[in-house]
Amino acid sequence: MPIRWRDYKIRGLYDELIRSAGRSRDVARPLCKYLSSLNDAELQDRKAAAELAIRVMGITFTVYSEEGGSIDRAWPFDIIPRIIPKEEWDRIEAGLRQRVQALNLFIDDLYHDQRIVQDKVLPAEILAKSKNFRAQCVGVNPPLGIWAHICGSDLVRDKDGTVYVLEDNLRVPSGVSYMLENRQIMKRVFPELFEHSNILPVDDYPSQLYDCLASLSPRPMERPEVVVLTPGIYNSAYFEHAYLAQQMGAELVEGSDLTVGDDDCVYMRTVEGLSRVDVIYRRIDDLFLDPEAFLPGSAIGVPGLLRAWKLGNVALANAPGAGVADDKVVYAFVPEVIKYYLDQDPIVPNVPTYLCMERKERDYVLANLDKLVVKPANESGGYGMLIGPQASRAERNRFARQIRKDPRNYIAQPLLTLSTAPTVVDLHAEPRHLDLRPFILSGRGMYVTTGGLTRVALRKGSTVVNSSQGGGSKDTWVMDVEGA
Numbered sequence: 001m002p003i004r005w006r007d008y009k010i011r012g013l014y015d016e017l018i019r020s021a022g023r024s025r026d027v028a029r030p031l032c033k034y035l036s037s038l039n040d041a042e043l044q045d046r047k048a049a050a051e052l053a054i055r056v057m058g059i060t061f062t063v064y065s066e067e068g069g070s071i072d073r074a075w076p077f078d079i080i081p082r083i084i085p086k087e088e089w090d091r092i093e094a095g096l097r098q099r100v101q102a103l104n105l106f107i108d109d110l111y112h113d114q115r116i117v118q119d120k121v122l123p124a125e126i127l128a129k130s131k132n133f134r135a136q137c138v139g140v141n142p143p144l145g146i147w148a149h150i151c152g153s154d155l156v157r158d159k160d161g162t163v164y165v166l167e168d169n170l171r172v173p174s175g176v177s178y179m180l181e182n183r184q185i186m187k188r189v190f191p192e193l194f195e196h197s198n199i200l201p202v203d204d205y206p207s208q209l210y211d212c213l214a215s216l217s218p219r220p221m222e223r224p225e226v227v228v229l230t231p232g233i234y235n236s237a238y239f240e241h242a243y244l245a246q247q248m249g250a251e252l253v254e255g256s257d258l259t260v261g262d263d264d265c266v267y268m269r270t271v272e273g274l275s276r277v278d279v280i281y282r283r284i285d286d287l288f289l290d291p292e293a294f295l296p297g298s299a300i301g302v303p304g305l306l307r308a309w310k311l312g313n314v315a316l317a318n319a320p321g322a323g324v325a326d327d328k329v330v331y332a333f334v335p336e337v338i339k340y341y342l343d344q345d346p347i348v349p350n351v352p353t354y355l356c357m358e359r360k361e362r363d364y365v366l367a368n369l370d371k372l373v374v375k376p377a378n379e380s381g382g383y384g385m386l387i388g389p390q391a392s393r394a395e396r397n398r399f400a401r402q403i404r405k406d407p408r409n410y411i412a413q414p415l416l417t418l419s420t421a422p423t424v425v426d427l428h429a430e431p432r433h434l435d436l437r438p439f440i441l442s443g444r445g446m447y448v449t450t451g452g453l454t455r456v457a458l459r460k461g462s463t464v465v466n467s468s469q470g471g472g473s474k475d476t477w478v479m480d481v482e483g484a
Contacts, residue, residue, distance in 0.1 A: 005032060013420050025462075047079055077472060098347055122333055126329055129281045136293050149441060152169040154435055154437050168325065171323040175437050179439075180202060229255070229283060254300065289306065322434055351414075358454060420433055430460065438452030453473060
């Protein structure tokens with residue numbers, strides 16, 4: 001039985017492809033018509049072809065198990081893309097550029113004059129209790145004055161169609177390799193759709209990333225030595241580390257492959273001897289980067305690396321300390337940050353956010369835990385959250401105790417009704433909630449991916465889209481369609 005859009009139920013939701021039962025959005029009309037023309041066997045063939053491509057291409061994601069081990073699993077992928085009209089995307093892209101520009105000015109200010117604190121725009125308590133502010137970085141001037149070179153900002157759309165920034169990831173954001181691979185899978189499975197649609201490309205990201213990193217090199221040269229520093233094969237994003245290194249033509253290294261010489265420069269061990277490194281795209285958290293500067297017991301870092309960076313002998317992306325802005329309490333202040341540094345209003349708004357460190361807002365949160373989503377300031381991957389409407393009384397009570405004990409560490413937001421997109425379930429389409437993670441590069445210039453990684457909650461009714469918790473993904477098409 002082909003997909004029947006009349007049977008696709010979206011009552012009370014904003015769907016990315018379907019406007020109402022049986023009616024697609026203008027930009028999605030050709031795709032929906034095409035999908036409904038496929039019979040069961042054809043749809044199954046395309047689904048099987050996508051699964052085969054994922055196995056052949058070796059696309060995996062590592063999931064940590066409760067037993068302490070980790071398992072690789074094939075990348076969960078849905079063959080129906082999400083579509084965004086270019087006109088709408090242009091506005092979102094402008095908002096992302098604005099946001100990251102302001103955040104980089106903010107981080108640089110915090111490690112220098114801290115004017116935003118002195119002017120009482122950012123409460124001093126937030127900085128004083130920041131878990132990701134690195135005192136070791138005070139006074140450092142990274143190349144071009146940029147700290148967060150690679151940012152992944154998560155976007156969601158509410159039921160009225162409004163797009164919000166949900167959070168900013170400025171430490172070691174992951175997922176861009178899956179965005180690229182999703183597009184390759186779709187080109188294999190549905191080549192005819194790419195022949196007749198104006199789908200904007202995404203495949204220039206590796207070259208844009210290399211150019212961004214190369215622009216940070218302390219040595220002016222045509223092709224500086226850029227490496228990707230990974231914690232190793234047991235990291236959940238190891239596939240991505242290896243993929244990006246391969247795509248950029250850069251070396252993939254672990255900490256033991258690097259050493260800091262007596263001249264405070266960084267060298268890579270090669271079969272020909274030591275080779276100087278100019279730029280390190282590090283995928284290791286700050287605290288494990290350098291056992292001399294941070295955690296002495298780190299076995300995956302490089303002794304002396306921070307010293308080499310502070311002397312300007314090597315560039316690190318993202319710069320150590322950039323995570324001070326990757327704090328969900330700081331997130332609540334980003335509209336003020338944009339206004340303070342750029343004298344502009346935010347183009348893409350924040351989700352309304354309650355700060356538990358503020359007495360009045362904390363009281364409201366504690367009285368309404370059954371209606372709110374509570375997040376710790378510095379967790380990622382969807383861990384440590386309370387989804388109040390879906391939580392038990394015991395879970396809410398436990399979070400109430402945690403909030404009272406450390407209010408600075410928590411924010412709360414209303415549970416949005418995330419938008420949905422059609423997802424193949426047993427050879428028919430059902431709505432599944434999703435979000436979007438575009439990636440923004442900041443070097444000598446700025447670059448924003450065309451769309452980004454769409455993450456999908458594969459379980460019916462769930463809003464948890466994180467890959468580490470069972471979410472899947474879709475290709476994201478930004479389409480230039482006149483009149484869409």
